[in-house]
Ligand code: ADP
């Protein structure tokens with residue numbers, strides 16, 4: 001006799017439960033998804049003790065008639081697909097027909113349901129997979145399912161349950177995603193009698209965002225919308241000052257299903273590019289619509305992961321749509337708003353680059369502005385780099401304004417034309433080589449003065465603006481260097497005395513293989529035996545006095561970067577490196593003319609709102625806010 005036998009339905013359900021019902025939140029997910037599939041407009045979820053005592057989901061959907069009420073608890077019983085063909089065009093959230101039997105196998109279930117408006121329905125009671133009773137009962141149209149004592153008959157699974165708070169965390173997290181995915185449904189979630197979530201079901205996505213993340217977050221969101229023949233993308237993304245320490249507030253919803261997609265999450269972060277501080281993540285609710293044939297949802301029992309048939313195109317489209325939305329906004333955070341209070345300032349990284357040599361004269365290219373040589377007390381020198389290249393003001397690639405500025409008097413005439421935005425617009429790069437529209441509408445600001453040698457104060461009709469001068473200068477320089485690194489070849493200069501760099505033998509081995517990357521960045525370097533390399537030439541526009549350290553840090557990065565190093569990343573990395581080294585630091589006194597020039601250049605930047613590390617550059621106080629503060633208006 002053979003040893004193989006077909007398992008009975010009871011055991012098969014318990015096995016399936018192991019996969020489908022991992023913890024209380026999985027039960028919630030399955031039941032609520034069923035309610036949504038049934039066309040409900042109101043879904044009330046009640047939970048006790050993290051869902052281990054009770055999970056109740058009551059909806060006003062289609063309900064089930066007596067036959068379906070029984071059949072629903074059989075394995076592979078579903079009303080959602082009829083044939084194999086349907087598998088490739090799934091529009092409902094469920095289709096596998098295993099949730100109800102799996103849940104019923106590991107708990108005590110009571111289901112009251114009615115498909116009519118006549119007040120009559122059915123009630124079925126199942127314990128550990130065995131039907132205990134089935135009867136006619138009074139019921140409103142819709143379905144009301146109670147799941148009690150989850151895992152009561154599977155002690156091994158029960159042992160794995162964490163604290164009530166942890167399980168509740170999973171439950172509310174999933175409820176949030178469902179509510180975000182279905183703003184047309186009015187949800188409530190109650191735990192041990194406390195109302196934890198309530199949405200209106202009026203289709204307003206921002207209302208759901210406000211119900212979950214609070215109204216100040218909802219106010220800080222930017223609308224996203226885009227469409228191409230294959231996809232529609234719509235939703236909300238947070239302004240860059242509104243961030244979280246992890247990705248948990250990123251929700252991607254495909255055809256009404258919350259999914260996890262590494263590729264799409266990555267696309268979103270790419271869209272923000274340098275707008276986000278390091279290790280901070282945005283709040284995103286993105287709905288993606290597509291033909292059901294373009295997405296395979298049958299790759300994972302909980303259907304959280306899906307497979308896209310044209311993933312690369314989708315990723316590109318999402319990134320582009322979100323980036324355009326971000327760039328079409330004026331991204332100045334309002335001062336003192338609670339939304340901004342959660343902004344993380346990653347100061348360590350900035351400090352790392354600070355040299356704090358306030359009294360030493362800085363190399364000219366570390367200066368954005370040039371200063372008349374005759375000016376006393378100011379440590380700045382004329383821009384030698386420009387003189388070396390001939391006429392400074394005709395060099396549109398120069399980071400310097402190329403004019404001379406008076407400190408306070410009328411001894412010199414100002415030459416504002418050299419700092420005109422047009423010129424700067426030319427040198428402002430596309431963030432990653434694509435043709436990206438300029439961020440519009442950075443306001444024209446009139447300088448008031450400088451505070452603590454660190455912040456620039458400026459105004460316009462709208463209000464008061466505070467600008468972090470170091471961050472602003474870093475941004476201007478970053479865009480300049482990014483552009484330069486994109487086209488370094490003709491800009492290299494031979495060195496009379498080559499620079500020598502030393503590395504460990506292991507590092508040298510790695511570096512030898514990646515020397516071509518340096519060449520693409522305009523740095524010509526040769527292996528000199530052992531751990532030594534010599535630099536024969538480098539771009540003349542590297543920050544002066546910092547050339548060696550820039551090249552060294554580029555090499556360090558190339559050596560330590562585990563993943564494939566590509567030119568785009570090297571370009572960005574190097575541009576950040578140079579911009580840090582070349583920027584004015586805090587505690588630098590600026591003249592009015594210098595402040596004006598800085599604002600001018602900032603305005604011409606592609607992204608004038610954050611420094612390359614994602615810190616904000618500008619904060620504002622609106623005139624109205626100020627009037628409120630001083631009780632001039634009520
Ligand atoms: P699936 O959702 O994959 O079809 P389930 O086991 O979750 O499988 O549900 C089985 C069937 O029971 C569904 O196909 C549906 O017809 C019915 N059903 C379940 N929950 C509800 C509900 N809340 N309202 C109406 N019908 C429901």
Ligand code: MG
Nearest residue numbers: 030034094099
């Ligand atoms: Mg289902």
